[in-house]
Amino acid sequence: MTRPGQFRCAAAAFARGDRQAGTAARARGWVLIEHPGPWPFGGFAELDLAPEVQHVVRHAAQSAGMRILLVRRHGRQPSGREALWAVLRYDATGEHRQEWGSWSEEADLAQIAAAIDRPGATGLPPVHLVCTHGVHDACCAIRGRPVARALNEEWPDETWECSHVGGDRYAANVLVAPDGVYFGDVTPDQAIEAVGLLRSGLVAADHLRGYTDLAPAEQYAVAEVLGRFGPAGRHAIQVRSATRRGDRWTVLLECAAPLPAEVAVELRFYAEPAAQLTCLAPAPSRALAYETVAVRVPPDTRR
Template sequence: MSRPAAFRCATAARDRHDDPAGTAARAHGWVLVEHPGPWPFGGFAELPLPGDVIGEVRQAALAAGLRILLIRRHGRRPRPPEFAWAVLRYDADGRHRQQWGSWSDPSGLRGIVAAIDRAGTVGLPPVYLVCTHGIHDACCAIRGRPVATALAAEWPDHTWECSHVGGDRYAGNLLVAPDGIYFGEVTATTAPAAVRQLRDGLVAADHLRGYCDLSAPAQYAVVVVLRRWGPAGRHAIQVTSARRDRDRWTVTLECAAPLPARVTAVVRSFAQPAARLTCLAPTETRGVAWETVSLTSH
């Protein structure tokens, strides 16, 4: 007698037609730590490193509004003598900043704390972070690794596998940092296409979960505008206001050509039917989704 197929949250989400728009995790930036061994479920906080080092880095990152991700190069490679760390900062004016360093023993990670207080370098190419955190959610590994393979084949110096970025059911998940662009439900075909378009200065609505600097209703409104009139540059749409009235938000957006100069989007949040939202979820819960009430250009 054959065993029933294992539950996979990303497959179930596609069957339900869950919309990933408006689901990007908010952050002012990221701390990246290359780690040679297996990633624990809880990521950086659970690494086998001295507690004082972990505590100092976590405290500094939290104070600056930065999320910590573990990273590794894709595929089998010789163990390097040193490992990378980075502080990537999103900047609303588009002058995103990066600072890279290395560590070979745990004390070297204290360089991250000092780097958080420094300005960093402007103009470096973005990095492509693909969630492959399989111990956190099997879908992240199953769907993320082919994406990492495809991106590493074209941009090996800029592609990293990374730990949990949120939204397991939208795997494969791709974070472009420090630009703060989250893509979900990407594949080995669609992820390189999205990156190529982004390298040409455009963001398309396809697979876009949202931008790191925006609230969920504002993220969803941006995706709606791009679905209607896009693609457009990362900073071509500015959210000037977002007003709530119970379950509805009125979001006003100022846009650069060729988009309409001004758009008003009225969006509504609603609770989805109860479902298992991750592969390891012990019970069903009700996720929050968004829909468009009206979209008006001015």
């Protein structure tokens, strides 16, 4: 429970009306390493592992554009079993790939580097990752754990708590991988609704931070189209071009039915007023945000 006068970044961001569209951390894949905790502030990078193991895994992940997350199941887990690891790879065709393995000794983690170079299996259900990294930011634990509990009750095999995914002030944060879809500022019920819709093949703009394969301005433009014309499938919107002039972006999107065939989103980026953006931030800072200037649909592309 938050004590009177105790600062919480997520509550402050909500009060300010911080915009979250366009804030998903970019990645082409994820390495998951099951670790019961406690998780250090820096996650995998600060685990007490042999330096050579750290180097092999980090170098392979960075070379492939992947992020490393520590994960654990929600609630108490039976002891005596090997921990799991996974390589989740985003694919622009929608044929997302996964490979899973197990480890009990540090040296076993070197298997991950080889797995990153393999294609992996398709057709597996998506993984729901809920940030509950309280050492990194209290809001992630306070708001993330109830969401992890709710998703775990609905989809126990696919739900994991995870270490820092970025955007503490948008807690609770949910990353669906390998789909690469970020949701933020969700309650348990909202998380179930958003994840359930995605599992059915659609993405809505509500609580969408963005798609991890896109740049921030492109993420924002996609969310704008989904908000006006969606929901739509994860791969129903493709970025044809993104052009910047000064503080303006024009993002041209090609869309599948029933969305308009073509949409041009003009947006402006700006620095928000200085604020404390995380619970542990030592000083105020300014974040970039986006706002819509215009949305244009050519008459001959309307459906």
